Amino acid sequence: MRKEMNTQEILQRHGKGADELLGLLHELQDAHERHYLPPESLGAAAEHMGLPASEVYGVASFYTMFSLKPRGRYIVRVCQSPPCHLLGSTDVSRELVKELGVQLGETTADGMFTLEMSSCLGVCGVAPAMMINDEVYGNLTVARIGEIIDEKRSAT
Amino acid sequence: MSIYRTHILVPIDEGTVQAGVFEVKRTLEREIRERGLEGEVRVLETGTVGIVGKGVLLAVYPDRIYYSGMRPSDVALLVEEHLLKGRVPSSLKHAPLDLQDGAKVLHRTGLTLPQKRVVLDKAWKVAPDDMREVLASGGYAGLERIVADRMTPEAVIDEVKKSGLRGRGGAGFPTGLKWELTRNSPGGRKYIICNADEGEPGTFKDRLILEGDPHRIVEAMTIAGYAMGATKGYVYIRGEYALSIERMQKAIDQAREYGLLGPDVLEHGFAFDLEIKKGAGAYICGDETALLESLEGKRGNPRIKPPYPVAHGLWQEPTSVNNVETLANVPGIIARGAGWFRTMGTEKSSGTKVFTILGHVEHPGLVEVEMGTPLRELVFSYGGGVSGGRKFKAALLGGASGVFLPEGLLDVRMDFESLKENKAVLGSGAVLVMDEDASIVDMLFSILKFFAHESCGRCAPCRIGTRQLLNLAWKLRRGKGRETDLDTMLRLAELMCGTALCPLGQSVIMPVRSAIEYFRGEFEACVKKTTEEARV
Secondary structure (H helix, E strand, O other), X not given: OHHHHHHHHHHHHXXXXXHHHHHHHHHHHHHOOOOOOOHHHHHHHHHHHOOOHHHHHHHHHHOOOOOOOOOOXXXXXXXXXXXXXXXXXXXXXXXXXXXXXXXXXXEOOOOOEEEEEEOOOOOHHHOOOEEEOOEEEOOOOHHHHHHHHHHHHHOO | OOOOOEEEEXXXXXXXXXXXXXXXXXXXXXXXXXXXXXXXXXXXEEOOOOEOOOOOXXXXXXXXXXXXXXXXXXXXXXXXXXXXXXXXXXXXXXXXXXXXXXXXXXXXXXXXXXXXXXXXXXXXXXXXOOHHHHHHOOOOHHHHHHHHOOOOHHHHHHHHHHHOOXXXXXXOOEHXXXXXXXXXXXXXXXXXXXXXXXXXXXXXXXXXXXXXXHHHHXXXXXXXXXXXXXXXXXEEEOOOOHHHHHHHHHHHHHHHHOOOOEOOHHHOOOOEEEEEEEOOOOHHHHOHHHHHHHHOOOOOOOOOOOOOOOOOXXXXXXXXXXXXXXXXXXXXXXXXXXXXXXXXXXXXXXXXXXXXXXXXXXXXXXXXXXXXXXXXXXXHHHOOOEHHHOOEEEEEEOOOOOEEEEXXXXXXXXXXXXXXXXXXXXXXXXXXXXXXXXXHXXXXXXHHHHHHHHOOOOOHHHHHHHHHHHHHHHHHHOOOOOHHHHHHHHXXXXXXXXXXXXXXXXOOHHHHHHHHHHOHHXXXXXXXXXXXXXXX
């Protein structure tokens, strides 16, 4: 019930012009406890904007920051850009896969972590890097991965 | 203007955040409070100094000293010795700070090299959210000149044209001409758009400009709006750049408060306002027509050109899309004149350029230097040389859609013409250095993986081509390639260059051709390994 209210509130903050769509989807996704856009959110956005549901789906599925699958509490985005690749992001990704026990694009069974890849996070000065939600972790080494993930695990 | 005797500037960027800058700042503020110095010493957050990997930095004004590698445990000593007793504690790492050139970096070679800071001039000196400081340090001086000298829109465009300013996003199109074309296109509404969808791997200059000096972009876009007859501007910022978005929004709000944006800018009878649009993660949206689609709330598929955005842009109205760094040059050009701007750089590439130096170098970070600075100087002087004393193998210039340059081309000058002569591009200004142990085959594979992921899929040459190239590179990297694969890759990339819809697919040839041309031996070794293994 509370979530329903929330969606309505978000919709009301946005005009009906098509240029509002990306911002609206961002907010709907941020408000969802599983950090994703379920069909209901897409449908609500489509109805609000007066757009076909298929068009909203097309937009949501185009951009990598939007997810159409439920995600974990922590979204781990490991950068695989050429600068990060040069400084060892392949080993970092492999360690993350091992540590979390999921492949890229998957969520851990306890709903805690989602592992994603990013084409470039734009923090190349501290490559190799990853982001956990809004926080940047740079100058990563394989040894630090376990530490960082443990810290997040125990924070809950 | 202020009654504080000392200011301590705390530069915030990903390097200092990693090193724990916020804890140092908290400790510093607590220490200052406990010592009763609150009324005398002010602590301010600024943008980047440009040095990454030197830990937490603190700059003390007006003493012009900066400390590096600061830990929370060092703070008490700094407060006790420097702030109370007025002497610099020798046990802390420190260096003099140059007001003009920024923090000079002392290199292994013993050289200190000054930068030429124009667009990053204020990024680390002034708190970006302190409007009075921004104004006191020369912010909005360009806009003031327009009002004071009663410059006409044509005169503004003329000044920008005379300066020779060219687009810093990669293509190098003359900015004044773009504005003129937009101004002269028939249309009811016109738009100025700041392209801050910085996604080129190895590039983070625009983020640091926005974080360090957002008011410079507000001023530049207002000037552009006046020049072109646009009343509305959009800043399209990458969704991942949370701090850029936050600081830019604050700057826009402050500018409105001060009457620098709104229905009557500086009471000069000109209306202009800005709005931020947040991207959602798509490299392709760095292309101006894809960006326009995305702004309109659609999938970021590039449009077929012509018509160009200057005639049919946002909602089919005349639109000028300019890169962050390009715009950041505009206030200086208007305030100080085109002649001043032309004293920097080369004849056809005037001004400065911000470079991000990364990879296997001693001092990764960003520097702003004059156009035409040799690549060797960037790598070996500003970048401090190849890390660990190893040998230089190659530099990838301009990100994924850039070129590999071998040691033999280290003396190339970094400007539009010199690079073009060497079949290279300035691109976004990323300089990724690779040492002797790096594998070019592996790096090309990484680049092709990037393209295959970021191709928007609209046109077949790019959608299929990037995938085919990736498969071939994958085979080579795994030692399963054939001799004919190299030529196939070149042919495919050339075909894409001629047939793909937008610069993404068209530029894949750049890394592919340069990697194979300059480092063919490495690729052939992969093939040779395959044939020998096959025989066994």
